[in-house]
Amino acid sequence: MERWATFDCYGTLIDWDGGVGDELARLWGEDGRARLLARYHEVEPLIQAGPGNVLSYRQVLTEALARIATAEGLVLPVAETAALARSLPRWAAFAEVSAALREARARGWRLAILSNTDRDYIEASLVTIGVPFDEVIVAGEIGSYKPAPGHWQVFTGRTGAAPAGHVHVGASLFHDAEPAAALGLPMVWINRLAERATVPVARELPTLAGLADALDALVPAGGAAAAGVP
Numbered sequence: 001m002e003r004w005a006t007f008d009c010y011g012t013l014i015d016w017d018g019g020v021g022d023e024l025a026r027l028w029g030e031d032g033r034a035r036l037l038a039r040y041h042e043v044e045p046l047i048q049a050g051p052g053n054v055l056s057y058r059q060v061l062t063e064a065l066a067r068i069a070t071a072e073g074l075v076l077p078v079a080e081t082a083a084l085a086r087s088l089p090r091w092a093a094f095a096e097v098s099a100a101l102r103e104a105r106a107r108g109w110r111l112a113i114l115s116n117t118d119r120d121y122i123e124a125s126l127v128t129i130g131v132p133f134d135e136v137i138v139a140g141e142i143g144s145y146k147p148a149p150g151h152w153q154v155f156t157g158r159t160g161a162a163p164a165g166h167v168h169v170g171a172s173l174f175h176d177a178e179p180a181a182a183l184g185l186p187m188v189w190i191n192r193l194a195e196r197a198t199v200p201v202a203r204e205l206p207t208l209a210g211l212a213d214a215l216d217a218l219v220p221a222g223g224a225a226a227a228g229v230p
Contacts, residue, residue, distance in 0.1 A: 088117075118140035
């Protein structure tokens with residue numbers, strides 16, 4: 001039986017808060033970073049939950065920036081309306097990510113990304129991460145944003161991954177831990193912000209360091225097959 005680890009990308013592998021926060025601070029000053037970042041996290045899910053989820057992530061970022069400016073009474077120059085969308089390919093990976101993913105691959109895990117983004121964005125971020133993935137599923141191609149179950153449904157349909165060999169890895173309680181729990185998937189929660197869990201998680205790590213050990217503890221190599229799981 002193949003062992004699959006699916007990953008959220010932004011916030012888990014790529015520094016989402018750092019990328020968004022840097023751009024908001026560049027536009028409106030470092031003093032407002034935390035407040036504006038919190039506002040971003042309020043408005044983005046509302047945009048993604050719109051009828052039909054028809055917006056690309058590029059459009060989501062642009063609309064979110066406009067809504068932040070309106071809500072905060074800030075001036076957004078015309079030349080900067082797409083500033084967040086332009087910035088995403090420059091967002092950095094967390095320092096431990098590449099080594100952690102390489103170790104998981106070395107132990108036989110197949111890797112997939114399930115991301116609320118567009119294909120061109122994820123391709124840029126994969127270059128930054130520097131580790132190959134066996135499957136990549138993005139919202140812009142399936143017409144669904146997490147926490148809706150569309151990513152996991154498409155993943156299972158494409159790969160045929162057995163539930164007994166599938167672990168999800170993510171940092172967001174809203175986008176990843178809650179839907180994984182609803183789907184009955186074991187979750188390795190990357191709790192970078194020292195939050196309190198809202199649903200049960202199988203393993204909790206502060207970063208991806210130690211990921212391979214956590215995955216192996218949940219699905220040992222050959223363990224599920226030896227237990228009679230096909």
